[in-house]
Amino acid sequence: MGPHRKALRTTAVGAVSATLVAGTALGLAPTAQAAPHPVRFVDIAGEGGTVLKANVVTPSDAAATARYPLLVMPTSWGLPQIEYLAQAQKLADSGYVVVTYNVRGFWQSGGEIEVAGPPDVADASKVIDWALAHTPADPAHVGMAGVSYGAGISLLTAAHDERVRAVASLSGWADLIGSIYAGRTQHLQAAAVLDGASIVTGRQGAEVRAVFDDFYSSNLAKEPELIAWGKKRSAVTYVDRINRNGTAVMLANAWGDSVFPPNQSADFYEKLTGPKRLELRPGDHATAELTGLFGLPNDVWKSTARWFDHHLRGEDNGIDREPPVRLKSRSAGPYEDYADWKSAGATERKIALADSRTIRAGVNSGADGGVVFLSSILDQVAQVPPMASIPLLPRRWAAVWQSEKYRSAQQVRGTARLHTTLTPTKESGTLVAHLYDVGPLGLGKLVSHAPYTFHGRTPGEPFGVDLELYSTAYDVPAGHRLALVVDTVDPLYIEHNPSGAQLTFSSPANDPSYVSVPLREQ
Structure with a gap:
């Protein structure tokens, strides 16, 4: 369609x-x-x-x-x-x-x-x-x-x-x-x-x-x-x-x-x-x-x-x-007050996106942002955000990186940022980055996501991508991981991936790729 x-x-x-x-x-x-x-x-x-x-x-x-x-x-x-x-x-x-x-x-x-x-x-x-x-x-x-x-x-x-x-x-x-x-x-x-x-x-x-x-x-x-x-x-x-x-x-x-x-x-x-x-x-x-x-x-x-x-x-x-900034976590708990927006996620932890990943475009891997209104209302009422089984996501269509297991709870507050190097096979394309909270059985709960579209690029020529994911407040339990999943199709958005397109994500030594996660000081 x-x-x-x-x-x-x-x-x-x-x-x-x-x-x-x-x-x-x-x-x-x-x-x-x-x-x-x-x-x-x-x-x-x-x-x-x-x-x-x-x-x-x-x-x-x-x-x-x-x-x-x-x-x-x-x-x-x-x-x-x-x-x-x-x-x-x-x-x-x-x-x-x-x-x-x-x-x-x-x-x-x-x-x-x-x-x-x-x-x-x-x-x-x-x-x-x-x-x-x-x-x-x-x-x-x-x-x-x-x-x-x-x-x-x-x-x-x-x-x-x-x-x-x-x-x-x-x-x-x-x-x-x-x-x-x-x-x-x-x-x-x-x-x-x-x-x-x-x-x-x-x-x-x-x-x-x-x-x-x-x-x-x-x-x-x-x-x-x-x-x-x-x-x-x-x-x-x-x-x-x-x-x-x-x-x-x-x-x-x-x-x-x-x-x-x-x-x-x-x-x-x-x-x-x-x-x-x-x-x-x-x-x-x-x-x-x-x-x-x-x-x-x-x-x-x-x-x-x-x-x-x-x-x-x-x-x-x-x-x-x-304090003029008042936030409430999606994971329950009382209101939190801050002197300014930046203080909410004052500590940043980077997850390295090592190794090269190549994915084919044009197919929904199963990682997506849900349905407009319905998904976030369900998260608001029952704390059930969109989910995906991270081990079962097809690597042909989705690039996946995971952090280590966290020994203590991680309180994500603010705006996560993706930095990577992308090499396309076509001049246009769309990618969607999803950040998941992954439990012991591999079930991922969506923490945040955001789309990115490019046009007019030279096929085969790498370029840098900097993408802000949507700001959020979410508590990752101890023993869980964070996973970044990047694919090319999400029903929330119009995608611009020509037939047969492929995207390669790399991490050059002089410009390593990462996702930076803002954390509340504990």
Whole structure:
């Protein structure tokens, strides 16, 4: 099955997923109806007069002359405007004016989907304008928050509208290209879910449809345009503006986020110079925040409320004095706090990738990253990540290296890095590196992975490969090994391996190959 046919098939799966997610959000409606604060359903004129369907919740004891901090919350991709009502009620209880709105192109809002383009950013500013004119909102204390799509729009708006003093980005992105095109590889299943959801719940314009089609077809001639399109929609492009504005930024993501991997959030966090906080937990895209959307106790939303209480309401709740990086291992255990991101994996241990390995391309060896959403949710709920029997992996299709058995537990924290020398037989190719925790019987549990694609290489000529695997927190038990498995096919991604291609991995004496694993100091 070719890449385009696989994309179409997966898009159908994504459309079904979108319908189910939307149904879940609609289930929040009874919560909103039973809540004590009245909800106003209003129309707000966005950029160019586009109608945005919105909800307004204000403190129940609002006095005629009182002013309250404002929180603006754009909806997630494919979800309706009632998405945040349970949290909006709680925030109104705490003294906020909350305006949630359906982004353009989805559900009953007007316009076409812009994928966080300039019209979406302009819309957010128009919503702020409207709230300041029609609610008891304080113009000096404005914040934005959102999950997924709403998170990305919130960050971008903070870069373009200096009135936004604080942001909580939940399961969002800071680098769109570094998310769905990381390693110069199309993240097929993630893109197809987004595509399918937008077809079911929104209206795609010609530009967005062309972007998806070029993405699926691996149109290299359009690659520069795709990258420029993505950079315009990435907060990291405007990080200097956010820093200049002094915006307080909280980032919360999940280790297994199959749409926006945690690396790009951690990289963005490192570039911020103002008040900042980074929280990473087990789970997949938006699953860590999900229970909070039903009004249930939730760590992510608790941190979000504390972040705004301090930076918008001036509450001395201590969040500014806490270590700003908070992580939770996928292997259970309490939260861990660090002074900065690099301190989490302060010790690095290298696994030598000695000897030469040659593999044939085009066949899934059995080592892969699982299924979008399903695999990471299973890991979150039951600590059952994708698995593979390492001894049984066919060496014709997979290159395998293993560490020694560890005498004590190894707490992997951060970003593992692969460095190797690759010699291809074709000018293009894709490889996927998988890091496994291997038990005594040879069963490997996936710790991390990442894809890498190359084009325009001279066949038979070696070149260096440096690849960051997706950041994670995972505890390898004593008596286990770590194994690096490299093959060429993973259903999560579009692969670019011509028929008959082979890849040879070597470790020259003057440039040895290795995988560097970040470990927590014990």
